[in-house]
Amino acid sequence: xxxxxxxxxxxxxxxxxxxDALIAAEREPVPTGWRMSPKSVLTYLTxxxxxxxxxTPKYMGNRRLVEIxxxxxxxxxxxxxxGEPGTAKSWLSEHLSAAVNGDSTKVVQGTAGTTEExxxxxxxxxLLIAKGPCPEAMVKSPVYRAMESGTIARVxxxxxxxxxxxxxxxxxxxxxxxxxxELGLEVxxxxxxxxxxxxxxxxxxxxxxxxxxxxxxxxxxxxxPGDINTEMEIVSTRVAQLxxxxxxxxxxxDGDVVEKVVTIFxxxxxxxxxxxxxxxxxxxxxxxxxxxxxxxxxxxxLAGSFGDGTISDRDLAAALQGAVxxxxxxxxxxxxEYLENVMKKRGSAWLPLYRACRELNG
Numbered sequence: 001x002x003x004x005x006x007x008x009x010x011x012x013x014x015x016x017x018x019x020d021a022l023i024a025a026e027r028e029p030v031p032t033g034w035r036m037s038p039k040s041v042l043t044y045l046t047x048x049x050x051x052x053x054x055x056t057p058k059y060m061g062n063r064r065l066v067e068i069x070x071x072x073x074x075x076x077x078x079x080x081x082x083g084e085p086g087t088a089k090s091w092l093s094e095h096l097s098a099a100v101n102g103d104s105t106k107v108v109q110g111t112a113g114t115t116e117e118x119x120x121x122x123x124x125x126x127l128l129i130a131k132g133p134c135p136e137a138m139v140k141s142p143v144y145r146a147m148e149s150g151t152i153a154r155v156x157x158x159x160x161x162x163x164x165x166x167x168x169x170x171x172x173x174x175x176x177x178x179x180x181x182e183l184g185l186e187v188x189x190x191x192x193x194x195x196x197x198x199x200x201x202x203x204x205x206x207x208x209x210x211x212x213x214x215x216x217x218x219x220x221x222x223x224x225p226g227d228i229n230t231e232m233e234i235v236s237t238r239v240a241q242l243x244x245x246x247x248x249x250x251x252x253x254d255g256d257v258v259e260k261v262v263t264i265f266x267x268x269x270x271x272x273x274x275x276x277x278x279x280x281x282x283x284x285x286x287x288x289x290x291x292x293x294x295x296x297x298x299x300x301x302l303a304g305s306f307g308d309g310t311i312s313d314r315d316l317a318a319a320l321q322g323a324v325x326x327x328x329x330x331x332x333x334x335x336x337e338y339l340e341n342v343m344k345k346r347g348s349a350w351l352p353l354y355r356a357c358r359e360l361n362g
Contacts, residue, residue, distance in 0.1 A: 008245065010105055011058075011098035018044060019099065021053035031074050033150040033192015034100050038070045041099040045070075045092070058095045059088060060234045065220055066092075072218040073100060073152070078173050078195040080158075080214070083222035086288020089198040092222070093154050096196060101151040106142035110157035110165075119143055119155075119168040120178060133182040143169075143195065147178055150190030155197040159206040166213055169195065173216035202286060224289065228274065231262050231289055238293045239300075246297070249304030253296050253311050260353060261316070264343075265292050268324065268334075273342060280342070281334040284327040295319045317356035325361070336361055 012019060019035075022044055028037035036044075043050065045066050047057030059066055072079045073096065081089040097104035108118055121144050127137035146153035158166060172178055176189040197217065200206065225231035236258050243252070265287040267273050271280050285291070302315040325331040339361065343354045 010103075011094050012102045012104055015044075015056075015058075015095075015098070018053060018055050019102065021050050022055070022099075025050045031192070033190065035102050036099065038074060041070050041096070042066060044099045045095055057237070059092050060230060060237070061088070061222070061225065065222065068218075069096065069220050072220070073194050073196075075218075076176070076194075077218045078197065078216055080217035080219045081196065081198045081222055082201060082219055084202050084224060084288060085200055085286045086290030087222040087224055088290075089200075089222055090156055093156070093196045093198055097152045097154060101192075103151060104154070106146045106151065107154045107156060108142050110155060110159070110161040112160060112162070114161045114165050116165050116168045117141070119165060119172075121180065135183065138180070138183075143172065144178060144187065146195075147172070147176075147187055147189040147193050150192035152192075152194050152196055155195060157200065158197040159199040159209060161207065163207055163210065166207065166209060170210075170213055170216060173213075224269075228259075228262055228266060231266065231292075232258050234289055235262060235292050235296065239296045242293060242297050243300055246301075248297070248300045250300035250307075250309045250311065251303075253299070256349070257299075257311055257316065258296065260350070261292050261295060261320070264320065264324075264338075265289075267342070268338065278342065281337055283324055283331045283334050285324065285331070287323065291323055295323045298322075313352040313356045316353060317360050320357060321360045332361060 022036050022040045026036050026040055028039050030037050034041075042063075043055055045058050046063055048055045069079055069081070069092070079096075081093060083089055094104045097106075108114065118141055121141055122139045123133075124137050124139055127134070131137060140148070143153040143155075145151075155161075155169070172189075173195065176193065178187040178189075179185070180187060199209070225234060232255070236253075236255075239258075240252055243250075263274060267280060268283050269287045271282045272278060273280065296311075296319070299311045299315045299319045302318060303309055303311045307315060321335075324335050335357075339354055339358055343350050343357070346354075
């Protein structure tokens with residue numbers, strides 16, 4: 001299968017040139033099981049240059065938080081990334097794994113249907129019936145494989161897993177061993193093994209993590225972008241990266257378009273205009289930075305497929321309507337009030353977008 005036809009490459013393949021450059025230029029001590037030093041991991045995540053190769057920033061935010069996350073992985077403690085939806089928890093988790101091990105694919109996706117076997121191991125039942133319990137019949141989980149190889153396993157949305165599934169991690173993180181009683185085995189974790197978990201703070205389907213499990217993690221809280229300029233930079237950068245792998249046939253959104261989207265999102269998310277002079281009704285959606293990125297990519301798709309390749313106010317209005325109005329009864333009214341009381345009064349630069357949004361919102 002051609003790599004060019006893959007919709008989304010893992011980070012270690014997408015940024016292989018940067019990773020190889022950092023590894024080749026390494027001069028600092030490298031922890032057991034790692035491919036590069038903590039300082040090089042930091043450069044990979046926050047950007048820089050090494051021997052003429054530009055390292056693009058993967059995380060734009062508080063540098064100290066990234067340092068804490070990396071330092072945690074040097075110890076024997078697991079890392080828990082917590083924050084609102086769209087604060088780059090999964091993105092940071094993936095790139096940390098890619099930089100440290102060159103493999104970000106050992107992933108358990110937490111859902112209401114995730115079972116304990118997906119954390120530990122399960123069986124190929126055809127082989128189990130034919131041969132009985134044996135190593136060949138075992139299906140190893142990503143966590144099991146990470147323990148064997150001394151690498152990092154990722155557990156996404158851990159708080160969506162049931163309590164008994166979460167508790168399966170406690171003994172693994174405490175003892176650094178996994179028991180397989182059917183085979184009389186105790187699998188020890190190799191040096192370098194760790195777990196990076198992520199958890200949403202606003203997910204309605206969460207199961208509270210026990211104090212016992214939380215104690216096994218070092219917790220890093222990822223905040224929403226602190227100011228509009230930082231958020232605009234994140235959105236612009238990620239839209240360019242995302243659209244590069246898609247056939248959108250559209251030009252990148254200019255600064256004015258990005259500023260309008262980020263302004264709307266920050267105001268509705270915060271319940272007030274940016275100048276703090278006017279209170280606003282919040283909508284039911286989170287309106288995260290990640291949603292702003294998706295919204296602009298969707299606008300580019302509209303412009304490229306049905307327009308002249310430049311995002312128009314009609315394209316932007318259609319994407320905004322879908323992003324903001326999640327609950328027809330509540331959000332439609334809040335959005336209408338925002339249009340009439342805020343956007344309409346912002347002058348000629350905003351008037352075409354106001355008209356396009358008002359037409360769609362009825």
